[in-house]
Amino acid sequence: MALNSIITTQAGGKRRFGPMRAALGALFGIAMAGALTRLLEGGYDPTLPFLVAPLGASAVLVFAVPASPLAQPWPVIGGDLLSAVVGIAVGKLVGDPWLAGSLAVGLAIAVMMATRCLHPPGGACALLCALGATGTPAWGWAHLLPFAINVVTLCAVGWLYNNATDHPWPHRVPPVAHKPGEPYTREDIEALLAEWDETLDVDPDDLDAFVQALLKRGAARG
Template identity: 60%
Template structure:
């Protein structure tokens, strides 16, 4: 009961000042996105937003949890742009902000899932664009420009910053070197996928990461056993 209740509590910050790395990266990413958008839009900048709110959520994923499947480049770029286009299309077609917003978000989730670019801020992009297109300002397709520039600049900043701070992005699974894993359990990727299917839950972790974690765990157990119980 205690462990179940504890799972409802906020997660503690992990790593040595890992929170600071993510915070600095997020700030750099947002400033870069706004500045680059302003420069590239030039004289047209006054007619468009220089920053769209969903980029704040994307920055959290890209800089704070860059290993997440939801934070990979294709998810960030494809998820946001695909959802923004869906939002504009539905907003123009229906003209009713509330209905258009709901349908746009639902359709964006479906399309991102099928395109393998699921990205939570994409839902916000779909809602924002549906409301803008169906509202009094009647956003046109030209509003994709500042969103695309925001997304591209944020992804570029994420690639540079994460790799410079030793967090490879796109994320690559690295299995630590060490003693061979204990032969107690022979499994395959298909076994891991079968267990996840049995759970019927969407976990924010890739199958390759689960495999790498278990293999590293096996190596750790082997080293501990070889070193004696005094190391427990």
């Protein structure tokens, strides 16, 4: 039996997202990340971890909500690694775990937003690295190695697994064609989002496609 037939269900001829699909994806992703990191770290430094805790949160995003803007490859890789760098740097400079942790998370958020790679687990990476850098023994730049291997491996598994189970990743926004006389435009969506002044966990183009599909469904019913 094909993998995607095991982990998805059928509804109206189209595949539906299933919790088993996400669960198995996370299992494979974490297992592969841990195995490869342990292999590549072998003989390098036995004190380095082979799995870092924020990777679990990244796995939730990559496999459970692969269409989220927060779960795309650049946010996952850039968000986690840039935040880890911020955490190590701040921890080394400040020295106090309470102040270093606070500053690291705040700075990591600013860096992620400035580089367009906002990823919630990045905050955990920054905090973990800041605390590690102020601990005993203190974490150094070598501790970025498991973060890098973990994150890149998770993304590689995410790319293979999500695409193999009918969830293209990186997410591709469905094309939307507007017709004259429609009740809204793409510019209306952008204007409303700017008016709300909120960061929504959905791409504006996905919102556009969703509303278009909703209008078509309503027209067909009427």
